[in-house]
Amino acid sequence: MTYDFFYKLFGSQVIAAIIQSLLPLFVFILPFALFAVWLERKVSAHMQDRLGPMRVGWHGWLQTVADILKLIQKEDIIATANDKPLFNLAPVLVFVGTYAAFAAIPFTSAFIGSNLDLGVFFIVAVSGFVVAGILMAGWASNNKYSLLGAMRSAAQIISYEIPTVMVIITIVMITGTLNLNTLSQLQTGHFWNWMIFGGPVFGVSKFLMIPFMIISFGIIYISTLAEVNRTPFDIPEAESELVSGYHTEYSGMKFAMFFLAEYANMFAVSAIVTALFFGGYQSPIGYIGHLLGLPWLVPIEQLFWFTAKGLFFVFVQMWLRWTLPRLRVDQLMTACWKYLIPIAFADLIIIGLITLI
Amino acid sequence: MSIEVEEKISKLTEVQKRGNGLRTEHMVLNMGPQHPSTHGVLRLELELEGEIIKKVIPHIGYLHRCFEKHAEAMTYPQVVPYTDRMDYLGAMYNEFGYAVAVEKLLGIQVPERVDYIRVIMGELQRIASHLVALGTYGLDIGAFTPFLYCFRDREKILNLFEITCGARLLYNYIWVGGLSHDIHPDFVRLTKEFVTYFKPNIKELNDLLTNNKIFIDRTANVGVLPKETAINYGISGPNLRASGFKWDIRKDDTYSVYNKFDFDIPVGQGLMGTVGDCWDRYYLRVQEMEQSLRIIEQAIDQIPEGDVSSAIPKRIKPPVGQVYSRVENPRGELGYFIISNGGTSPFRVKVKGPSFVNLGIMDELSRGHMVADIIAILGSIDIVLGEVDR
Amino acid sequence: MKTAQDIFNILKEKFGNSVLELVSTQPVEPFITVNPLVVNKICLFLRDNEELLFDNLMNLSGVDDANGKTVKAEDGTSKVEGATLSVYYHIESTSLKHKVVLKVSAPVEKPDVESVALIWRHADWHEREAYDLIGLNFLNHPDLRRILMPYDWEFGHPLRKDYKDPEFYLGMKVPY
Numbered sequence: 043m044t045y046d047f048f049y050k051l052f053g054s055q056v057i058a059a060i061i062q063s064l065l066p067l068f069v070f071i072l073p074f075a076l077f078a079v080w081l082e083r084k085v086s087a088h089m090q091d092r093l094g095p096m097r098v099g100w101h102g103w104l105q106t107v108a109d110i111l112k113l114i115q116k117e118d119i120i121a122t123a124n125d126k127p128l129f130n131l132a133p134v135l136v137f138v139g140t141y142a143a144f145a146a147i148p149f150t151s152a153f154i155g156s157n158l159d160l161g162v163f164f165i166v167a168v169s170g171f172v173v174a175g176i177l178m179a180g181w182a183s184n185n186k187y188s189l190l191g192a193m194r195s196a197a198q199i200i201s202y203e204i205p206t207v208m209v210i211i212t213i214v215m216i217t218g219t220l221n222l223n224t225l226s227q228l229q230t231g232h233f234w235n236w237m238i239f240g241g242p243v244f245g246v247s248k249f250l251m252i253p254f255m256i257i258s259f260g261i262i263y264i265s266t267l268a269e270v271n272r273t274p275f276d277i278p279e280a281e282s283e284l285v286s287g288y289h290t291e292y293s294g295m296k297f298a299m300f301f302l303a304e305y306a307n308m309f310a311v312s313a314i315v316t317a318l319f320f321g322g323y324q325s326p327i328g329y330i331g332h333l334l335g336l337p338w339l340v341p342i343e344q345l346f347w348f349t350a351k352g353l354f355f356v357f358v359q360m361w362l363r364w365t366l367p368r369l370r371v372d373q374l375m376t377a378c379w380k381y382l383i384p385i386a387f388a389d390l391i392i393i394g395l396i397t398l399i
Numbered sequence: 400m401s402i403e404v405e406e407k408i409s410k411l412t413e414v415q416k417r418g419n420g421l422r423t424e425h426m427v428l429n430m431g432p433q434h435p436s437t438h439g440v441l442r443l444e445l446e447l448e449g450e451i452i453k454k455v456i457p458h459i460g461y462l463h464r465c466f467e468k469h470a471e472a473m474t475y476p477q478v479v480p481y482t483d484r485m486d487y488l489g490a491m492y493n494e495f496g497y498a499v500a501v502e503k504l505l506g507i508q509v510p511e512r513v514d515y516i517r518v519i520m521g522e523l524q525r526i527a528s529h530l531v532a533l534g535t536y537g538l539d540i541g542a543f544t545p546f547l548y549c550f551r552d553r554e555k556i557l558n559l560f561e562i563t564c565g566a567r568l569l570y571n572y573i574w575v576g577g578l579s580h581d582i583h584p585d586f587v588r589l590t591k592e593f594v595t596y597f598k599p600n601i602k603e604l605n606d607l608l609t610n611n612k613i614f615i616d617r618t619a620n621v622g623v624l625p626k627e628t629a630i631n632y633g634i635s636g637p638n639l640r641a642s643g644f645k646w647d648i649r650k651d652d653t654y655s656v657y658n659k660f661d662f663d664i665p666v667g668q669g670l671m672g673t674v675g676d677c678w679d680r681y682y683l684r685v686q687e688m689e690q691s692l693r694i695i696e697q698a699i700d701q702i703p704e705g706d707v708s709s710a711i712p713k714r715i716k717p718p719v720g721q722v723y724s725r726v727e728n729p730r731g732e733l734g735y736f737i738i739s740n741g742g743t744s745p746f747r748v749k750v751k752g753p754s755f756v757n758l759g760i761m762d763e764l765s766r767g768h769m770v771a772d773i774i775a776i777l778g779s780i781d782i783v784l785g786e787v788d789r
Numbered sequence: 790m791k792t793a794q795d796i797f798n799i800l801k802e803k804f805g806n807s808v809l810e811l812v813s814t815q816p817v818e819p820f821i822t823v824n825p826l827v828v829n830k831i832c833l834f835l836r837d838n839e840e841l842l843f844d845n846l847m848n849l850s851g852v853d854d855a856n857g858k859t860v861k862a863e864d865g866t867s868k869v870e871g872a873t874l875s876v877y878y879h880i881e882s883t884s885l886k887h888k889v890v891l892k893v894s895a896p897v898e899k900p901d902v903e904s905v906a907l908i909w910r911h912a913d914w915h916e917r918e919a920y921d922l923i924g925l926n927f928l929n930h931p932d933l934r935r936i937l938m939p940y941d942w943e944f945g946h947p948l949r950k951d952y953k954d955p956e957f958y959l960g961m962k963v964p965y
Contacts, residue, residue, distance in 0.1 A: 090547040186428050190450070190770070274613055275540060283774050285435060367613045368541025370771045371450060460937040467922070468947055503817055539802050630883065633911025646883060722815035723848055723879045723890070736850045736877065747948075749850035751915075759914045788937060 043331070063145070071144065075305040078356060079106045084130065085360045116294035121184070124291065128182035132175050133299035140172025140303045143310045148223045149348055150323050152341035161222035162210050165314060166203065169269065173199050176288050179300075183291035191287025194277050194371055201378045202268040202275075208386040209262040212393050213318050216241055222314075226322025233326035238319040250396050254389050259319045261386050263355070266311035268374070270304065273363040277371055312355035318350065323348040412555040426454055428770070433459050435473045436539050437772045439784030443761070443773070450769045455762045459755075459759040469610035475501055476575055478748065483569035485752060486786040491504035491560070492728040494573035500724035500735035501575045504717040512705035513577050514656040519590065519698050520563070520572065522691040527556040528729035529684040529691075532781040536681055537608050539778035540617050545608045552600055555593050562586065577711040582702075590699050594692055601688060609682060619672030622764040622776035626675070632763070633761050636731025638780060641667035641683045642675035648727040658671060660697050662690045677779040684763050684781075695718070716743050730754055730781060750789055754782040791887045793819040796841065804831060810894075818944040820877070820890035828878075828893050829903040829929070835880060835889070837909055843889070847911035851919030852892065855950040872897040872923050878905070895925065904930035922948040 046224050080095070080103055087094025095102025120126060146161040148154040158164050173196050180192020198387035214220055215229055216237070228242055230234050240248035268275035284290070289300045316322060323344035329337030369377065431442040440461035440462040446454040466485060482497045483490040495517055503507060511546050534549030557567045562583045564572040608614055624634070625629045639646055646666045649657040665686035667679035717739040723732035731753030740746040759782050764776050791799075800821065807827040813819035823831055830907040835843040850898040857872030895902055904927035906913040916927045917936040924946035927933055937940060944955040954963050 086543070090544050091551055092547065165628065186426065190428075276541070277771075283436065283771050364544050365607075366542065367608070367611060367617060369613055370617055370769060372769065373616055460883045460935075460939070465947065506816065597906075631910050633846060633909065651883075651886070656805050718816055721877075722817040722821075723877075726848065732847070734879075736848055736879070738852060747850070747852050749848065749852075751848040755914065756911060759911070 051323065057337070058367075062188070070149070071141065071302075071306050071309075074309055075302045076106045076307040079109070081302075081357070082360050082363075085357065086364045089361075091200035091365045093122070110298065113294055113298040118294045118296065119291075120166060121291065123184040125182035125184065130296075132182060133289075133296045133303075134173035135178060136172050137175075137299045137303045137306075139168055139175060140306045140310060142168040142171070144306070146222055147310065147313045148226050148317065148322055149340040150344040151223075152228070152344075154223050157223050158221065159224075160220050160367070162220050162314070162318075165222075166207060166210070169199075169203070174379040176315070179292070180288040183288070185291050186302065187284045188288050188290050189201045191284045191290070194269060194284075195288060198277060198372075198374060199269050201375060202265040202382075205261050205378065205386045206265040206269065208390055209258045209265075210318065212258050212386075212390050215390070215394060216397055222317045222322070226317055226324060229321040230324050232328065233321065236319065236321040236324075236326075242351050244273070245399050247396050250399075251393060254393050254396070255319070257385065258314070261382055261389070262318070263315060265378075265382060266315060267359060267362070268378070270307045270311055270359075272308065272359050274366040274369050275374060276368060277374055290384070307361055308356050309352055312352040312359070313348070315355055316351040320351050351353070409594045412671065423688065430773070436777065438535065438777070438782055441758075441782070441784055442767045442785070443777075445770070445773065447770065450771075452765050452768055452770065452773060455765045455773065457758055457761050459758070459784070459787050462784050464789065466750065466789040467748055470745055472744065474697050474743045475717070475745060478745070479574060481571070482569045483571060484785060485750065485789055486728065486730065486754065486783045487568060487782050488528045489524055489729045490569050491520045492528075492726065493733065494542055494570065494662075495521050495655075495735045496724070496726040497727060497735055498575050499726055500575050500722055501715065501717070502510075503724050504720065504737055504739055505575075505712070505715065507576060507712070509576055509710055509711070510703075510705045510707065511656070512703045513707050513710070515580055515698050515702045516578060516707065517573055518657065518660075519657055519695055520560075522698075523556050523559060523590075524692045525729045526688050527553045529688050532663075532684055532729075532778075533608075533681065534669055535603065536778040536781075537614075539774045540614055542608055542611070542614065545604060548600070548604065548607070554596055555596065557581075559586065559589055559593060562589070574708075574711055575715060577709070578707040581707050587699055587702070590695065594696055594699075601685060605685065609685060615671045615678060617771075619678035619781070621672075621677045621768065621772050622779060624680075624760065624764060625677040628677070628763065629760075630761045634731070634760060635753050635756065636727065636729070637683045637687060638680055638731065638757055640664065641679040643667050643669075648725055648732055652725065654724075654726055656698075657694075660694045661707075665690065677775050680779040680781075698750045714743070716741070725751070728753060730783065730786070731757060750786075752786040752789060754786040755786070755789075758782050758787055790885060791841070793821065793889055796835075796887075796889050796917075797821050798806035799838075799841070800831060800834075803834060807831070813826035817888055820892045822892045822894065825876070825895045825902040826928075827903065828876075828891065829905050829908065830906045831891070832878070832880075832908050842882045842885055843888075844881040845881050845883050846911045847881055847888075848877070849905075849912050849915035849919065850877045851875070851925050851948070852877065853897075853923055853949045857897070874900045874923055876902055876919060876925060894924070900925045901928055902926070903928050904933075906930050922946055924949060 048061050049055060052058055083094045083105070095105035096103040098108050120129060133287065143165045145156045146158050146164045150296055176195045177192050180188045217225055219225055229237060231242065235242040239261055240251040240255060292300060325343060325347050329340050329343050331337060331343055426447045428445040428447055429442060430445055431437040434441040437443065442458040444456040444458060445452055455458070464484070466481055469481055473481070479494055479497060482493040485493050492759065530549040530553040534546035537545035560570060561567050563586060564570050564580055624638065624642050626642045626644045629639050629644065643666050645664050645666050650664060665683055667674050667683055669676070669679060671678045712769070719739060719741045721738040723734055723736045725732050732751065733753055734751035736749040736751070737745050738747040760780070765773050768776065793811060793813065797808070800808045807824040809822040809824065811819060811821050833952065835841050852875045854873045854875050857869035859867050860870045861867045871895040874897055875892055875894045879888065880891065881888040893902055902925055904916055906916055913931065914936060915935060916930055919925045919937040920927060920933055921938050934940065938947065945952055957963060
């Protein structure tokens, strides 16, 4: 819809496409990342009986802006022993992988970067870029800590994609679509139509499905935590062991790009969880726009609900980070291969049987 | 296969043979001197096969400040501030140990009030030191929040020290034969308040970290230290007791007025895994804090009246002789070996620092574990590099 | 529980001339002087004998005795003779609760002492420290390297009483 609007406005497909693709970056990802970093600091501070940033702006809300300004001014250090092309490419690739995922995420019914029929599949596929980027960063840094971090990260992200995909298959099996926009539209109405509550179909199967859907949600949430390298799975950058893993050697803006990608990724996976299980952009209680007869208000409300749900899951990620210790590499792999994958598989089969009823 | 090739293969080392003749070698990873988890400027040279540790070589001395050489140039009282700077997290106890050693050499008795205040200060210092140990241990394992909770409580103890002697880290408070100041009039009330405030916080720490499933997974059955090995390596303090050996110098070779108080010596029981693993070492410190609180509670009500500085000798000149005196500092057995040649400054002061000794076990404990475990092991040994290097 | 006198008698009986004397005139603790080249055998005996069971080495300290006498040679040059370096072993038994102090002295020109690092692993780092700072040479030590000073320190052993700071170390001026 927005694409059509820009096309009419400028009369050129190219300009419309560029604006369309940059829109999430400037309207959403950058402000979100700045906000999320500030939120992380505040959340951690209040959990730890302190105040966090208080000086720059009201309750330090400009702190992250100041930090970005500082990072831009910093020297871009490249050691002589680094593999320069790979070293320079890696942060870009990591960011691209994250950014591309946003293309298929439906923010509202009015804005979706690209309404792909293979939306979920596309997101899973482009996340692969992140692994390549991290491996490049680890290798090109020519630093043993970075290399260890990158190796761990690659193993971790690839392993945890299996349970993620299995849960996605479960959803796809029920709904019969890979399109995230269609998926969100399916869960319209009120919150009992969300996939976590068995989807929009009524009947016995809906109630049978609820416990298994909750299990599926648990699995995908844990796996996505691991995919974005958050505690308790932040092993690749475990600051007490590997200094900071694959981005140890980076400074200035390149470091900021890793940082940005991490926070953007946090929201991306939360958005996927929201779209799959929590009705996407759908309101749980109906729209004020419909009540007042103002149809233009509905997409704005939808954006609000989508952001609110996404932010809630981001908040839970932060909450976990500041509460839990970190697992060890072998324990991480055990959790994935011995517990999550078998459970996800059994869950898939059971839900398949239920849908047959 | 030709004879030449066979000869070559027979020359390969054991590691290389495992790779079926491919040339493989161990990776050497330098951990430190600048690393977030080495608790100071310690360098560990790790020999790795993948992520499995084959060998650990600690390199120390980055913080060597020649305490022993300094002591030879100072008079006996002038050494006291230097002892503070060894184990800067247990400064009060370093002074305590030094004062006890010199008093033994001089053959003098300090007034009872001095002894009581020393014990209270020493136990407060033990709690403060253990709080840092537990907090940073959580940090090493990846739990950030308990660290700040521990520091919040430690701050209260440092406030008590501050009203007593004005300093928060390096006190210069316990002098040979007495104390530099008497306690503040509010000290007794504030200490009692602290004890009542702190007791529930131990439970909070247990809920947050000690009984956390991930924390137990990371620390139980890791770095198991058997009792015999521990004694042979001279390990002392909480690390020795966690191996199941009931040995506390406060009771077994008592000094000052410790024999007047009723307290238990906790030992490691292997509640979550094997006796002497990292979790035991961690939990033992939690239990020790409870016992220290008990000692403080008993001592604070019984402080006798008197003067704390009248017994300080004007000119300290011990007779020709030597003494080895040891105290139970938060990290273990802190021993001072002092040789006097009858002059006003010591002829030789040798410090047996518990951290120095405990660090020696790193290689033994870490072999066969993973890189992440070395952090858990190092944290559980609880070293202070200021004392390792002196 | 045995006193230093008892232990001295046992050792004297077992090792004869290698156990030199019991010094108990000085405060605070008496010590037994033994031969530096058999100290490892004596320590092994002390650890494993069922009446003694000295399982814990509390401390091991190297000391520069600074007891040399300046002797004037005929050509007018003077040199120091008879100086010794000593090692003190503070040993205790955790089960029988007795303690003893051993002392060995070696001439400063050839400060050879048998290592006890394999009897009590604790002694490993203490002996390295004594080697590093005093300059005692422990025979049969598994890994005798400098420990506190830099590995490439070639200006002697700082805890010797006659130690002088070098002018420069790796191009850096040392005295400040």
